[in-house]
Amino acid sequence: MSKRPFLGWFASPSILIAVAIAASFLAIVQYSLRAYVPGSLDPGGYTLDNFTTLWKAVYGQAFLTTVLLCFWTALFTLLIGYPLAYAMVRAKSAALRSAILLISLTPLFLGEIVRTYSWMIVLGNRGFVNAVLMQLGLIDRPISFMFTMTGVVIALVHFTLPIVVVMVAAALSHIDRNLERAATSLGAGRIRNFLTVTLPLSIPGIVAATSTAFAWTFSAFATPQMIGGGKVQTISTLVYQVGFASFNFPLAASLSLVGLLFTIAVLTLFNTGIRRLEQIGAH
Amino acid sequence: MKKTLLDHVLDWSGRIVLTAILGFVLLPFVVVAIASFNDGAILSFPPKAWSLRWYANIFEYRDFGEGLVNSLKVAGLGATIALIAGAGFAYVLDRYDFALKGVLNGVLMSPLIIPNFTIGLGLLILSAAAALPRSLWLVVTVHVIIVLPFVVRSVYVSLRNFERRYEQAAESLGGTPGHVLLTITLPLLLPGLVSGALFAAILSFNEFTASLFVVNQSTQTLPVAMYNYVREYADPTLAAVSVLYVLVVAGALLLVHKIFRLEKVLNVE
Numbered sequence: 217m218s219k220r221p222f223l224g225w226f227a228s229p230s231i232l233i234a235v236a237i238a239a240s241f242l243a244i245v246q247y248s249l250r251a252y253v254p255g256s257l258d259p260g261g262y263t264l265d266n267f268t269t270l271w272k273a274v275y276g277q278a279f280l281t282t283v284l285l286c287f288w289t290a291l292f293t294l295l296i297g298y299p300l301a302y303a304m305v306r307a308k309s310a311a312l313r314s315a316i317l318l319i320s321l322t323p324l325f326l327g328e329i330v331r332t333y334s335w336m337i338v339l340g341n342r343g344f345v346n347a348v349l350m351q352l353g354l355i356d357r358p359i360s361f362m363f364t365m366t367g368v369v370i371a372l373v374h375f376t377l378p379i380v381v382v383m384v385a386a387a388l389s390h391i392d393r394n395l396e397r398a399a400t401s402l403g404a405g406r407i408r409n410f411l412t413v414t415l416p417l418s419i420p421g422i423v424a425a426t427s428t429a430f431a432w433t434f435s436a437f438a439t440p441q442m443i444g445g446g447k448v449q450t451i452s453t454l455v456y457q458v459g460f461a462s463f464n465f466p467l468a469a470s471l472s473l474v475g476l477l478f479t480i481a482v483l484t485l486f487n488t489g490i491r492r493l494e495q496i497g498a499h
Numbered sequence: 500m501k502k503t504l505l506d507h508v509l510d511w512s513g514r515i516v517l518t519a520i521l522g523f524v525l526l527p528f529v530v531v532a533i534a535s536f537n538d539g540a541i542l543s544f545p546p547k548a549w550s551l552r553w554y555a556n557i558f559e560y561r562d563f564g565e566g567l568v569n570s571l572k573v574a575g576l577g578a579t580i581a582l583i584a585g586a587g588f589a590y591v592l593d594r595y596d597f598a599l600k601g602v603l604n605g606v607l608m609s610p611l612i613i614p615n616f617t618i619g620l621g622l623l624i625l626s627a628a629a630a631l632p633r634s635l636w637l638v639v640t641v642h643v644i645i646v647l648p649f650v651v652r653s654v655y656v657s658l659r660n661f662e663r664r665y666e667q668a669a670e671s672l673g674g675t676p677g678h679v680l681l682t683i684t685l686p687l688l689l690p691g692l693v694s695g696a697l698f699a700a701i702l703s704f705n706e707f708t709a710s711l712f713v714v715n716q717s718t719q720t721l722p723v724a725m726y727n728y729v730r731e732y733a734d735p736t737l738a739a740v741s742v743l744y745v746l747v748v749a750g751a752l753l754l755v756h757k758i759f760r761l762e763k764v765l766n767v768e
Protein backbone atom coordinates (compact mmCIF):
# COMPACT_ATOMS: atom_id res chain seq x y z
CA MET A 217 0.00 0.00 0.00
CA SER A 218 1.18 3.50 -0.75
CA LYS A 219 2.53 5.41 2.21
CA ARG A 220 0.52 8.42 1.21
CA PRO A 221 -3.06 7.27 0.86
CA PHE A 222 -5.54 9.78 -0.62
CA LEU A 223 -2.83 12.21 -1.80
CA GLY A 224 -3.95 12.00 -5.42
CA TRP A 225 -7.66 12.01 -4.56
CA PHE A 226 -7.44 14.92 -2.15
CA ALA A 227 -5.03 17.08 -4.13
CA SER A 228 -6.64 16.76 -7.58
CA PRO A 229 -9.65 19.09 -7.14
CA SER A 230 -7.46 21.83 -5.68
CA ILE A 231 -4.90 21.37 -8.47
CA LEU A 232 -7.69 21.91 -11.03
CA ILE A 233 -8.72 25.13 -9.27
CA ALA A 234 -5.10 26.28 -9.06
CA VAL A 235 -4.78 25.72 -12.80
CA ALA A 236 -7.89 27.87 -13.38
CA ILE A 237 -6.44 30.65 -11.18
CA ALA A 238 -3.08 30.51 -12.94
CA ALA A 239 -4.73 30.43 -16.38
CA SER A 240 -6.90 33.47 -15.66
CA PHE A 241 -3.88 35.33 -14.32
CA LEU A 242 -1.92 34.47 -17.49
CA ALA A 243 -4.93 35.63 -19.54
CA ILE A 244 -4.68 39.03 -17.81
CA VAL A 245 -0.92 39.23 -18.44
CA GLN A 246 -1.35 38.20 -22.06
CA TYR A 247 -4.18 40.68 -22.73
CA SER A 248 -2.22 43.51 -21.14
CA LEU A 249 0.37 43.00 -23.89
CA ARG A 250 -2.11 42.96 -26.78
CA ALA A 251 -3.35 45.88 -28.89
CA TYR A 252 -6.91 47.18 -28.58
CA VAL A 253 -8.96 46.89 -31.77
CA PRO A 254 -11.89 49.35 -31.49
CA GLY A 255 -15.21 47.70 -32.20
CA SER A 256 -13.85 44.20 -31.69
CA LEU A 257 -13.72 42.00 -28.63
CA ASP A 258 -10.66 40.16 -29.95
CA PRO A 259 -7.32 41.82 -29.25
CA GLY A 260 -4.74 42.66 -31.90
CA GLY A 261 -1.00 41.98 -31.99
CA TYR A 262 1.53 42.29 -29.18
CA THR A 263 2.43 45.78 -27.99
CA LEU A 264 3.43 47.79 -24.92
CA ASP A 265 0.99 50.60 -25.76
CA ASN A 266 -1.35 49.81 -22.85
CA PHE A 267 1.35 50.53 -20.32
CA THR A 268 2.32 53.82 -21.97
CA THR A 269 -1.38 54.81 -22.01
CA LEU A 270 -1.45 54.32 -18.23
CA TRP A 271 0.85 57.35 -17.82
CA LYS A 272 -2.08 59.62 -18.76
CA ALA A 273 -3.29 61.97 -16.03
CA VAL A 274 -6.69 60.27 -15.58
CA TYR A 275 -5.04 56.98 -14.56
CA GLY A 276 -2.50 58.69 -12.32
CA GLN A 277 -5.36 60.55 -10.63
CA ALA A 278 -7.28 57.28 -10.09
CA PHE A 279 -4.18 55.73 -8.54
CA LEU A 280 -3.73 58.69 -6.21
CA THR A 281 -7.43 58.63 -5.24
CA THR A 282 -7.28 54.89 -4.53
CA VAL A 283 -4.15 55.20 -2.38
CA LEU A 284 -5.64 58.13 -0.43
CA LEU A 285 -8.90 56.19 0.11
CA CYS A 286 -6.92 53.18 1.34
CA PHE A 287 -4.85 55.36 3.68
CA TRP A 288 -7.76 57.25 5.29
CA THR A 289 -9.92 54.13 5.50
CA ALA A 290 -7.18 52.07 7.16
CA LEU A 291 -6.43 54.90 9.62
CA PHE A 292 -10.02 55.55 10.69
CA THR A 293 -10.93 51.86 10.77
CA LEU A 294 -8.02 51.28 13.15
CA LEU A 295 -9.00 54.27 15.32
CA ILE A 296 -12.51 52.93 15.89
CA GLY A 297 -11.77 49.21 15.48
CA TYR A 298 -9.12 49.09 18.19
CA PRO A 299 -11.36 50.34 21.03
CA LEU A 300 -14.10 47.99 19.85
CA ALA A 301 -11.76 44.97 19.87
CA TYR A 302 -10.35 46.05 23.24
CA ALA A 303 -13.83 46.38 24.77
CA MET A 304 -14.80 42.98 23.38
CA VAL A 305 -11.76 41.10 24.66
CA ARG A 306 -11.89 42.78 28.09
CA ALA A 307 -15.68 42.68 28.55
CA LYS A 308 -16.46 41.09 31.92
CA SER A 309 -19.77 39.55 30.90
CA ALA A 310 -19.96 36.88 28.20
CA ALA A 311 -23.23 38.37 26.94
CA LEU A 312 -21.62 41.78 26.32
CA ARG A 313 -18.68 40.08 24.56
CA SER A 314 -21.01 38.14 22.28
CA ALA A 315 -23.09 41.24 21.59
CA ILE A 316 -20.06 43.32 20.58
CA LEU A 317 -18.74 40.49 18.42
CA LEU A 318 -22.06 39.88 16.65
CA ILE A 319 -22.73 43.57 16.04
CA SER A 320 -19.26 44.24 14.70
CA LEU A 321 -19.40 41.14 12.49
CA THR A 322 -22.85 41.73 10.98
CA PRO A 323 -21.63 44.10 8.23
CA LEU A 324 -19.14 41.44 7.08
CA PHE A 325 -21.98 39.09 6.18
CA LEU A 326 -24.22 41.63 4.47
CA GLY A 327 -22.22 42.14 1.32
CA GLU A 328 -21.16 45.37 -0.29
CA ILE A 329 -24.48 46.24 -1.95
CA VAL A 330 -26.76 46.28 1.10
CA ARG A 331 -24.21 48.22 3.13
CA THR A 332 -23.43 50.74 0.43
CA TYR A 333 -27.09 51.30 -0.40
CA SER A 334 -27.83 51.85 3.30
CA TRP A 335 -25.06 54.44 3.51
CA MET A 336 -26.50 56.21 0.47
CA ILE A 337 -29.74 56.67 2.42
CA VAL A 338 -27.83 57.87 5.48
CA LEU A 339 -25.55 60.29 3.61
CA GLY A 340 -27.71 61.52 0.71
CA ASN A 341 -28.70 65.19 0.35
CA ARG A 342 -32.21 64.26 1.52
CA GLY A 343 -30.81 61.50 3.67
CA PHE A 344 -30.87 60.84 7.36
CA VAL A 345 -27.84 62.82 8.56
CA ASN A 346 -28.75 65.97 6.63
CA ALA A 347 -32.39 65.74 7.75
CA VAL A 348 -31.35 65.47 11.41
CA LEU A 349 -28.87 68.36 11.16
CA MET A 350 -31.45 70.58 9.40
CA GLN A 351 -34.19 69.74 11.92
CA LEU A 352 -31.81 70.70 14.69
CA GLY A 353 -31.16 73.96 12.87
CA LEU A 354 -27.43 73.32 12.71
CA ILE A 355 -27.27 73.77 8.93
CA ASP A 356 -29.55 75.49 6.35
CA ARG A 357 -28.51 73.55 3.29
CA PRO A 358 -27.50 69.89 3.01
CA ILE A 359 -23.86 68.93 3.35
CA SER A 360 -22.71 66.93 0.32
CA PHE A 361 -21.42 63.54 1.36
CA MET A 362 -22.41 61.80 -1.85
CA PHE A 363 -19.85 61.96 -4.65
CA THR A 364 -17.13 62.97 -2.18
CA MET A 365 -14.11 61.24 -0.68
CA THR A 366 -15.56 61.80 2.81
CA GLY A 367 -18.70 59.84 1.97
CA VAL A 368 -16.77 57.01 0.37
CA VAL A 369 -14.34 56.81 3.33
CA ILE A 370 -17.22 56.66 5.86
CA ALA A 371 -18.83 53.74 4.02
CA LEU A 372 -15.48 52.01 3.51
CA VAL A 373 -14.63 52.27 7.22
CA HIS A 374 -17.89 50.44 7.91
CA PHE A 375 -16.86 47.88 5.27
CA THR A 376 -13.39 47.10 6.71
CA LEU A 377 -14.28 47.44 10.41
CA PRO A 378 -15.26 43.77 11.03
CA ILE A 379 -11.99 42.35 9.75
CA VAL A 380 -9.92 44.88 11.75
CA VAL A 381 -11.90 44.11 14.92
CA VAL A 382 -11.38 40.36 14.49
CA MET A 383 -7.65 40.66 13.79
CA VAL A 384 -6.92 43.14 16.61
CA ALA A 385 -9.09 41.11 19.01
CA ALA A 386 -7.12 37.97 18.12
CA ALA A 387 -3.87 39.79 18.96
CA LEU A 388 -5.25 41.30 22.19
CA SER A 389 -6.73 38.02 23.40
CA HIS A 390 -3.36 36.28 23.13
CA ILE A 391 -1.51 38.80 25.31
CA ASP A 392 -0.46 37.26 28.62
CA ARG A 393 -2.54 39.10 31.24
CA ASN A 394 0.15 38.46 33.85
CA LEU A 395 2.30 41.10 32.15
CA GLU A 396 -0.39 43.70 32.82
CA ARG A 397 -0.84 42.48 36.38
CA ALA A 398 2.91 42.79 36.89
CA ALA A 399 2.86 46.36 35.57
CA THR A 400 -0.07 47.22 37.86
CA SER A 401 1.65 45.74 40.91
CA LEU A 402 4.71 47.82 40.08
CA GLY A 403 2.52 50.89 40.30
CA ALA A 404 1.60 51.60 36.67
CA GLY A 405 -1.79 53.25 36.23
CA ARG A 406 -4.27 52.12 33.61
CA ILE A 407 -3.17 54.61 30.97
CA ARG A 408 0.51 53.86 31.46
CA ASN A 409 -0.22 50.13 31.52
CA PHE A 410 -2.02 50.38 28.21
CA LEU A 411 0.60 52.56 26.55
CA THR A 412 3.67 50.63 27.70
CA VAL A 413 2.40 47.04 27.85
CA THR A 414 -0.82 46.32 25.94
CA LEU A 415 -0.39 48.61 22.94
CA PRO A 416 3.18 47.54 22.06
CA LEU A 417 2.27 43.85 22.39
CA SER A 418 -0.67 44.29 20.01
CA ILE A 419 1.41 45.92 17.25
CA PRO A 420 1.65 42.75 15.10
CA GLY A 421 -2.17 42.57 15.14
CA ILE A 422 -2.41 46.26 14.25
CA VAL A 423 -0.06 45.86 11.29
CA ALA A 424 -1.85 42.74 10.01
CA ALA A 425 -5.26 44.43 10.37
CA THR A 426 -4.11 47.64 8.67
CA SER A 427 -2.60 45.82 5.70
CA THR A 428 -5.75 43.73 5.27
CA ALA A 429 -7.94 46.84 5.47
CA PHE A 430 -5.68 48.40 2.85
CA ALA A 431 -6.04 45.43 0.48
CA TRP A 432 -9.83 45.29 0.97
CA THR A 433 -10.24 48.98 0.26
CA PHE A 434 -8.11 48.64 -2.85
CA SER A 435 -10.40 45.85 -4.03
CA ALA A 436 -13.69 47.60 -3.13
CA PHE A 437 -15.83 48.40 -6.14
CA ALA A 438 -19.49 48.94 -5.27
CA THR A 439 -18.81 51.57 -2.58
CA PRO A 440 -16.71 53.99 -4.67
CA GLN A 441 -18.96 53.30 -7.67
CA MET A 442 -22.29 53.98 -5.89
CA ILE A 443 -21.29 56.64 -3.35
CA GLY A 444 -18.52 58.14 -5.47
CA GLY A 445 -20.91 58.23 -8.42
CA GLY A 446 -18.15 58.64 -11.01
CA LYS A 447 -16.70 61.67 -9.18
CA VAL A 448 -14.43 59.51 -7.03
CA GLN A 449 -12.69 57.38 -9.64
CA THR A 450 -10.66 54.45 -8.29
CA ILE A 451 -8.66 51.72 -10.03
CA SER A 452 -11.55 49.27 -9.60
CA THR A 453 -14.22 51.58 -11.04
CA LEU A 454 -11.89 52.53 -13.88
CA VAL A 455 -11.19 48.88 -14.75
CA TYR A 456 -14.93 48.25 -15.00
CA GLN A 457 -15.53 51.39 -17.02
CA VAL A 458 -12.67 50.71 -19.45
CA GLY A 459 -13.79 47.09 -19.79
CA PHE A 460 -17.53 47.54 -20.19
CA ALA A 461 -18.00 51.05 -21.58
CA SER A 462 -15.40 50.87 -24.35
CA PHE A 463 -14.72 47.10 -24.27
CA ASN A 464 -11.01 47.91 -24.12
CA PHE A 465 -10.11 44.70 -22.32
CA PRO A 466 -6.35 44.97 -23.02
CA LEU A 467 -6.21 48.32 -21.19
CA ALA A 468 -8.44 47.01 -18.37
CA ALA A 469 -6.09 44.04 -18.05
CA SER A 470 -2.96 46.18 -17.83
CA LEU A 471 -4.65 48.48 -15.29
CA SER A 472 -5.57 45.43 -13.16
CA LEU A 473 -2.05 44.08 -13.46
CA VAL A 474 -0.41 47.32 -12.32
CA GLY A 475 -2.95 47.53 -9.46
CA LEU A 476 -2.15 44.00 -8.37
CA LEU A 477 1.63 44.63 -8.45
CA PHE A 478 1.05 47.77 -6.38
CA THR A 479 -1.00 45.82 -3.76
CA ILE A 480 1.72 43.18 -3.54
CA ALA A 481 4.38 45.88 -3.10
CA VAL A 482 2.43 47.56 -0.29
CA LEU A 483 1.72 44.27 1.51
CA THR A 484 5.40 43.28 1.23
CA LEU A 485 6.33 46.63 2.74
CA PHE A 486 3.88 46.01 5.61
CA ASN A 487 5.30 42.53 6.16
CA THR A 488 8.87 43.80 6.22
CA GLY A 489 7.73 46.47 8.66
CA ILE A 490 6.14 43.92 10.98
CA ARG A 491 9.34 41.84 11.04
CA ARG A 492 11.40 44.92 11.89
CA LEU A 493 8.97 45.81 14.68
CA GLU A 494 9.12 42.30 16.07
CA GLN A 495 12.91 42.44 16.07
CA ILE A 496 12.82 45.75 17.93
CA GLY A 497 10.35 44.23 20.40
CA ALA A 498 12.64 41.24 20.98
CA HIS A 499 15.58 43.37 22.09
CA MET B 500 -9.03 47.96 44.82
CA LYS B 501 -10.64 51.35 45.27
CA LYS B 502 -11.43 53.22 42.09
CA THR B 503 -9.97 56.67 41.70
CA LEU B 504 -11.71 59.55 39.97
CA LEU B 505 -9.53 58.90 36.91
CA ASP B 506 -10.75 55.29 36.80
CA HIS B 507 -14.37 56.46 36.79
CA VAL B 508 -13.68 58.97 34.03
CA LEU B 509 -11.97 56.22 31.98
CA ASP B 510 -14.83 53.77 32.58
CA TRP B 511 -17.49 56.25 31.52
CA SER B 512 -15.65 57.62 28.51
CA GLY B 513 -15.01 54.02 27.44
CA ARG B 514 -18.72 53.22 27.65
CA ILE B 515 -19.65 56.33 25.66
CA VAL B 516 -17.07 55.58 22.95
CA LEU B 517 -18.20 51.95 22.74
CA THR B 518 -21.87 52.95 22.41
CA ALA B 519 -21.00 55.51 19.73
CA ILE B 520 -19.03 52.97 17.68
CA LEU B 521 -21.72 50.29 17.94
CA GLY B 522 -24.23 52.98 16.93
CA PHE B 523 -22.12 53.77 13.86
CA VAL B 524 -22.15 50.09 12.87
CA LEU B 525 -25.91 49.74 13.29
CA LEU B 526 -27.00 53.19 12.05
CA PRO B 527 -27.26 52.35 8.32
CA PHE B 528 -29.43 49.30 9.01
CA VAL B 529 -31.80 51.26 11.26
CA VAL B 530 -32.06 54.03 8.69
CA VAL B 531 -32.67 51.59 5.83
CA ALA B 532 -35.45 49.97 7.88
CA ILE B 533 -37.16 53.35 8.42
CA ALA B 534 -36.77 54.20 4.72
CA SER B 535 -38.34 50.90 3.65
CA PHE B 536 -41.69 51.90 5.20
CA ASN B 537 -41.66 55.36 3.60
CA ASP B 538 -44.69 55.81 1.37
CA GLY B 539 -43.01 58.39 -0.92
CA ALA B 540 -41.31 57.26 -4.13
CA ILE B 541 -38.31 59.48 -3.40
CA LEU B 542 -36.32 58.88 -0.27
CA SER B 543 -36.57 61.69 2.24
CA PHE B 544 -36.44 62.06 5.99
CA PRO B 545 -38.53 62.07 8.02
CA PRO B 546 -41.10 60.04 6.03
CA LYS B 547 -44.45 61.84 5.76
CA ALA B 548 -46.57 58.73 5.31
CA TRP B 549 -46.00 55.04 5.86
CA SER B 550 -46.73 52.05 3.66
CA LEU B 551 -45.74 48.50 2.83
CA ARG B 552 -45.93 48.99 -0.90
CA TRP B 553 -42.17 48.66 -1.50
CA TYR B 554 -42.28 45.23 0.08
CA ALA B 555 -45.06 44.27 -2.34
CA ASN B 556 -42.99 45.75 -5.16
CA ILE B 557 -40.18 43.23 -4.51
CA PHE B 558 -42.43 40.51 -5.91
CA GLU B 559 -43.42 42.57 -8.95
CA TYR B 560 -39.84 42.91 -10.11
CA ARG B 561 -38.84 39.49 -11.43
CA ASP B 562 -35.06 40.03 -11.37
CA PHE B 563 -34.99 39.75 -7.57
CA GLY B 564 -36.66 36.34 -7.53
CA GLU B 565 -34.51 35.03 -10.37
CA GLY B 566 -31.41 36.56 -8.77
CA LEU B 567 -32.24 34.89 -5.46
CA VAL B 568 -32.61 31.49 -7.15
CA ASN B 569 -29.30 31.99 -9.00
CA SER B 570 -27.56 33.13 -5.81
CA LEU B 571 -28.83 30.11 -3.88
CA LYS B 572 -27.68 27.76 -6.65
CA VAL B 573 -24.26 29.42 -6.91
CA ALA B 574 -23.76 29.56 -3.13
CA GLY B 575 -24.86 25.91 -2.73
CA LEU B 576 -22.78 24.52 -5.59
CA GLY B 577 -19.84 26.83 -4.86
CA ALA B 578 -19.71 25.98 -1.15
CA THR B 579 -19.97 22.24 -1.89
CA ILE B 580 -17.15 22.29 -4.44
CA ALA B 581 -15.03 24.60 -2.27
CA LEU B 582 -15.59 22.26 0.68
CA ILE B 583 -14.52 19.15 -1.23
CA ALA B 584 -11.46 20.82 -2.79
CA GLY B 585 -10.60 22.91 0.28
CA ALA B 586 -10.92 20.14 2.87
CA GLY B 587 -8.91 17.80 0.66
CA PHE B 588 -6.19 20.38 0.23
CA ALA B 589 -6.10 21.29 3.95
CA TYR B 590 -5.60 17.57 4.73
CA VAL B 591 -2.80 17.31 2.16
CA LEU B 592 -1.25 20.53 3.50
CA ASP B 593 -1.26 19.20 7.06
CA ARG B 594 -0.14 15.61 6.40
CA TYR B 595 2.03 15.37 3.30
CA ASP B 596 5.09 16.92 1.75
CA PHE B 597 5.60 16.92 -1.98
CA ALA B 598 7.32 18.95 -4.64
CA LEU B 599 5.48 22.17 -5.54
CA LYS B 600 3.34 22.04 -2.40
CA GLY B 601 4.39 25.59 -1.59
CA VAL B 602 3.57 26.77 -5.10
CA LEU B 603 0.15 25.11 -5.03
CA ASN B 604 -0.58 26.69 -1.67
CA GLY B 605 0.56 30.10 -2.92
CA VAL B 606 -1.65 29.94 -6.01
CA LEU B 607 -4.72 28.77 -4.06
CA MET B 608 -4.29 31.50 -1.40
CA SER B 609 -3.56 34.26 -3.94
CA PRO B 610 -7.25 35.30 -4.25
CA LEU B 611 -6.87 36.77 -0.75
CA ILE B 612 -4.69 39.54 -2.19
CA ILE B 613 -5.80 39.59 -5.84
CA PRO B 614 -8.66 42.13 -6.00
CA ASN B 615 -12.00 40.52 -6.88
CA PHE B 616 -12.38 42.71 -9.96
CA THR B 617 -9.10 41.30 -11.29
CA ILE B 618 -10.30 37.73 -10.68
CA GLY B 619 -13.58 38.51 -12.46
CA LEU B 620 -11.83 40.15 -15.41
CA GLY B 621 -9.33 37.28 -15.71
CA LEU B 622 -12.03 34.63 -15.87
CA LEU B 623 -14.10 36.72 -18.26
CA ILE B 624 -11.13 37.00 -20.66
CA LEU B 625 -10.31 33.31 -20.21
CA SER B 626 -13.85 32.14 -20.95
CA ALA B 627 -14.04 34.43 -23.97
CA ALA B 628 -10.71 33.11 -25.27
CA ALA B 629 -11.91 29.51 -24.79
CA ALA B 630 -15.25 30.43 -26.44
CA LEU B 631 -17.15 29.21 -23.37
CA PRO B 632 -20.66 30.61 -22.90
CA ARG B 633 -21.33 32.71 -19.80
CA SER B 634 -23.18 29.94 -18.00
CA LEU B 635 -23.93 29.62 -14.31
CA TRP B 636 -20.90 27.32 -14.06
CA LEU B 637 -18.64 30.23 -14.87
CA VAL B 638 -20.14 32.17 -11.95
CA VAL B 639 -19.72 29.10 -9.72
CA THR B 640 -16.04 28.79 -10.75
CA VAL B 641 -15.39 32.43 -9.84
CA HIS B 642 -17.03 31.95 -6.45
CA VAL B 643 -15.13 28.72 -5.69
CA ILE B 644 -11.84 30.53 -6.39
CA ILE B 645 -12.77 33.40 -4.08
CA VAL B 646 -14.09 31.38 -1.11
CA LEU B 647 -11.59 28.48 -1.25
CA PRO B 648 -8.90 30.16 0.94
CA PHE B 649 -11.45 30.59 3.75
CA VAL B 650 -12.45 26.90 3.64
CA VAL B 651 -8.82 25.74 3.57
CA ARG B 652 -7.99 27.95 6.56
CA SER B 653 -10.97 26.83 8.59
CA VAL B 654 -10.35 23.10 8.01
CA TYR B 655 -6.59 23.48 8.43
CA VAL B 656 -7.05 25.09 11.86
CA SER B 657 -9.23 22.14 12.93
CA LEU B 658 -6.60 19.69 11.68
CA ARG B 659 -3.87 21.49 13.62
CA ASN B 660 -5.86 21.20 16.88
CA PHE B 661 -6.51 17.54 16.18
CA GLU B 662 -5.68 14.59 18.46
CA ARG B 663 -3.68 12.33 16.18
CA ARG B 664 -3.70 9.63 18.90
CA TYR B 665 -7.25 8.58 18.01
CA GLU B 666 -6.14 7.86 14.47
CA GLN B 667 -3.06 6.03 15.68
CA ALA B 668 -5.17 3.93 18.03
CA ALA B 669 -7.53 2.98 15.21
CA GLU B 670 -4.58 2.14 12.96
CA SER B 671 -2.93 -0.04 15.60
CA LEU B 672 -6.19 -1.93 15.96
CA GLY B 673 -5.98 -2.76 12.25
CA GLY B 674 -8.12 -0.08 10.66
CA THR B 675 -7.35 0.57 7.00
CA PRO B 676 -6.54 4.18 6.03
CA GLY B 677 -9.98 4.55 4.41
CA HIS B 678 -11.71 3.18 7.49
CA VAL B 679 -9.76 5.49 9.82
CA LEU B 680 -10.58 8.48 7.62
CA LEU B 681 -14.31 7.76 7.56
CA THR B 682 -14.85 6.70 11.17
CA ILE B 683 -12.28 8.81 13.07
CA THR B 684 -10.93 11.75 11.08
CA LEU B 685 -14.08 13.01 9.37
CA PRO B 686 -16.33 12.97 12.45
CA LEU B 687 -13.67 14.80 14.51
CA LEU B 688 -13.27 17.39 11.75
CA LEU B 689 -16.99 17.98 11.40
CA PRO B 690 -17.12 21.39 13.20
CA GLY B 691 -14.32 22.74 10.98
CA LEU B 692 -15.98 21.35 7.86
CA VAL B 693 -19.41 22.76 8.71
CA SER B 694 -18.13 26.22 9.68
CA GLY B 695 -15.92 26.31 6.56
CA ALA B 696 -18.87 25.42 4.32
CA LEU B 697 -21.14 27.96 6.04
CA PHE B 698 -18.61 30.78 5.69
CA ALA B 699 -18.11 29.81 2.05
CA ALA B 700 -21.86 29.82 1.38
CA ILE B 701 -22.40 33.21 3.08
CA LEU B 702 -19.41 34.83 1.34
CA SER B 703 -20.50 33.42 -2.01
CA PHE B 704 -24.09 34.56 -1.50
CA ASN B 705 -22.80 38.12 -0.96
CA GLU B 706 -20.08 38.21 -3.61
CA PHE B 707 -20.67 41.07 -5.99
CA THR B 708 -17.64 42.57 -7.72
CA ALA B 709 -16.22 39.51 -9.48
CA SER B 710 -19.75 38.30 -10.33
CA LEU B 711 -20.55 41.58 -12.06
CA PHE B 712 -17.83 40.78 -14.62
CA VAL B 713 -19.00 37.26 -15.47
CA VAL B 714 -22.81 37.25 -15.26
CA ASN B 715 -25.32 37.93 -18.02
CA GLN B 716 -29.04 38.70 -17.84
CA SER B 717 -30.04 35.08 -17.16
CA THR B 718 -27.28 34.23 -14.67
CA GLN B 719 -27.25 37.42 -12.60
CA THR B 720 -27.06 36.87 -8.85
CA LEU B 721 -29.13 38.72 -6.24
CA PRO B 722 -26.42 41.31 -5.40
CA VAL B 723 -26.01 42.10 -9.11
CA ALA B 724 -29.80 42.38 -9.55
CA MET B 725 -29.89 44.77 -6.56
CA TYR B 726 -27.06 46.86 -8.00
CA ASN B 727 -28.80 47.10 -11.37
CA TYR B 728 -32.02 48.16 -9.63
CA VAL B 729 -30.32 51.09 -7.85
CA ARG B 730 -28.88 52.26 -11.14
CA GLU B 731 -32.31 52.31 -12.78
CA TYR B 732 -34.77 53.30 -10.07
CA ALA B 733 -34.63 55.71 -7.13
CA ASP B 734 -37.58 54.34 -5.14
CA PRO B 735 -37.16 52.59 -1.75
CA THR B 736 -37.80 49.04 -3.05
CA LEU B 737 -34.17 48.22 -2.43
CA ALA B 738 -34.55 49.39 1.17
CA ALA B 739 -37.25 46.73 1.59
CA VAL B 740 -35.01 44.10 -0.03
CA SER B 741 -32.16 45.19 2.27
CA VAL B 742 -34.32 44.81 5.37
CA LEU B 743 -35.26 41.22 4.44
CA TYR B 744 -31.60 40.55 3.61
CA VAL B 745 -30.39 41.90 6.98
CA LEU B 746 -33.03 39.88 8.87
CA VAL B 747 -32.13 36.59 7.13
CA VAL B 748 -28.35 37.09 7.44
CA ALA B 749 -28.51 38.27 11.07
CA GLY B 750 -30.70 35.24 11.84
CA ALA B 751 -28.21 32.87 10.19
CA LEU B 752 -25.34 34.51 12.05
CA LEU B 753 -27.11 34.13 15.40
CA LEU B 754 -27.79 30.48 14.61
CA VAL B 755 -24.14 29.81 13.74
CA HIS B 756 -23.12 31.59 16.95
CA LYS B 757 -25.51 29.47 19.04
CA ILE B 758 -24.11 26.24 17.58
CA PHE B 759 -20.39 26.98 17.22
CA ARG B 760 -19.66 30.08 19.36
CA LEU B 761 -18.08 32.55 16.97
CA GLU B 762 -15.36 33.54 19.48
CA LYS B 763 -14.00 30.03 19.07
CA VAL B 764 -14.36 29.89 15.29
CA LEU B 765 -12.57 33.23 14.92
CA ASN B 766 -9.94 32.47 17.56
CA VAL B 767 -10.56 35.65 19.59
CA GLU B 768 -11.25 34.12 23.00
